[in-house]
Amino acid sequence: MKINLSGPDITEAEITAVTDVLRGRQLSLGPRLTEFEGLFTGRFGRRFAVAVNSGTSALQLCLQAMGVGPGDEVITTPFSFIATSNVILMVGATPVFVDIDPASYNITAEAIARKITPRTKAVIPVEVFGNPAGLDAVYDLALSRKLWCLEDCCEALGSEVNGKKCGTLGHAGTFAFYPNKQITTGEGGIILTDDEHIARTCAALRNQGRDGDGGWLAHQMLGYNYRLSDINCALGIAQMKRLDEILVKRARVAGWYHELLAGDARIILPPDVANGKRSWFVYVIRLADDFPLGRRDQIINRLREQGIGCSNYFTPIHLQPFMVKQFGYKHGDFPITEHIGERTIALPFYNNLSRSEVETVCKALREALD
Numbered sequence: 001m002k003i004n005l006s007g008p009d010i011t012e013a014e015i016t017a018v019t020d021v022l023r024g025r026q027l028s029l030g031p032r033l034t035e036f037e038g039l040f041t042g043r044f045g046r047r048f049a050v051a052v053n054s055g056t057s058a059l060q061l062c063l064q065a066m067g068v069g070p071g072d073e074v075i076t077t078p079f080s081f082i083a084t085s086n087v088i089l090m091v092g093a094t095p096v097f098v099d100i101d102p103a104s105y106n107i108t109a110e111a112i113a114r115k116i117t118p119r120t121k122a123v124i125p126v127e128v129f130g131n132p133a134g135l136d137a138v139y140d141l142a143l144s145r146k147l148w149c150l151e152d153c154c155e156a157l158g159s160e161v162n163g164k165k166c167g168t169l170g171h172a173g174t175f176a177f178y179p180n181k182q183i184t185t186g187e188g189g190i191i192l193t194d195d196e197h198i199a200r201t202c203a204a205l206r207n208q209g210r211d212g213d214g215g216w217l218a219h220q221m222l223g224y225n226y227r228l229s230d231i232n233c234a235l236g237i238a239q240m241k242r243l244d245e246i247l248v249k250r251a252r253v254a255g256w257y258h259e260l261l262a263g264d265a266r267i268i269l270p271p272d273v274a275n276g277k278r279s280w281f282v283y284v285i286r287l288a289d290d291f292p293l294g295r296r297d298q299i300i301n302r303l304r305e306q307g308i309g310c311s312n313y314f315t316p317i318h319l320q321p322f323m324v325k326q327f328g329y330k331h332g333d334f335p336i337t338e339h340i341g342e343r344t345i346a347l348p349f350y351n352n353l354s355r356s357e358v359e360t361v362c363k364a365l366r367e368a369l370d
């Protein structure tokens, strides 16, 4: 028996969409790119969408378009995927971490406010595991303090808080389409913004610095090749058209885990979202606070030996070897992040996981906890 940690949900619609592009003549910068971007501006009500080749590229281009660079500080979370803070380093700025709220695993407006200095130029909040709690307050803080807010909503496609969609809670927001995300393009990402300067700069930067009408060999700025091909976009279009169905499937799987694991004092289940809606990205449980340290990794190994994919999302960013080397971070710098990072287990989670597979995982988990 093997139950993977994640897996894509590809139907005949996706296969047909991709092969249609392959049978045509335009494999990149074609109509599928425009159509894919249009599905996002339409769903989110934002003026511009710029698709790129990864979520990381999307974040990096936004920071560049916001003019963030050497000498600037960017406040963000140490409890995220590494890309969130890597992009700050990529543009030559300095990441400033604030510890997370143990209830949501997100950084809060209050904690961010305490770290603002005259050098702070931007904040990058993350809806960790799709939980949108507090992200609207972070955007309000950024607006009132005249800071850029770059919403890393790469885990939150479909989440909402206080009636606002994730993807609209910053000057720009980014989604990612690696195969473990809510929808996939194989690899890919997208920028959403209402800011014409950000949209136009990101579109130029993804395409070798070409800006609008200048022509193919006119480069207005130093740019990259961060384009997303029409093959990827066709896959993304077919997935976006199924997004609501996909979100329902994921919520159903999360519901089964809730039902089967509730009431076990040894584990803390993902929190419900007050005043909002969580789009399920992963299903991450946490061992109770009094659980012996180190047991978590034993449990993960036990499950893996039985063919059950699971993982330790996330190792705190500040304790990654290259961050320790560059900045001298140590254990104790962000205690809540560390406490939670040592106790989380991501369980198998994808659209087509069956109820009996979830039962198998929960049974194996309980045995490993005993």
Ligand SMILES: *Cc1c(COP(=O)(O)O)cnc(C)c1O
Pocket: 054, 055, 056, 057, 080, 081, 083, 084, 126, 152, 154, 155, 176, 177, 178, 188, 189
């Ligand atoms: C997935 C993800 C990204 C971007 O990932 P790519 O692999 O570059 O597409 C960025 N931030 C967070 C929080 C993510 O989960």
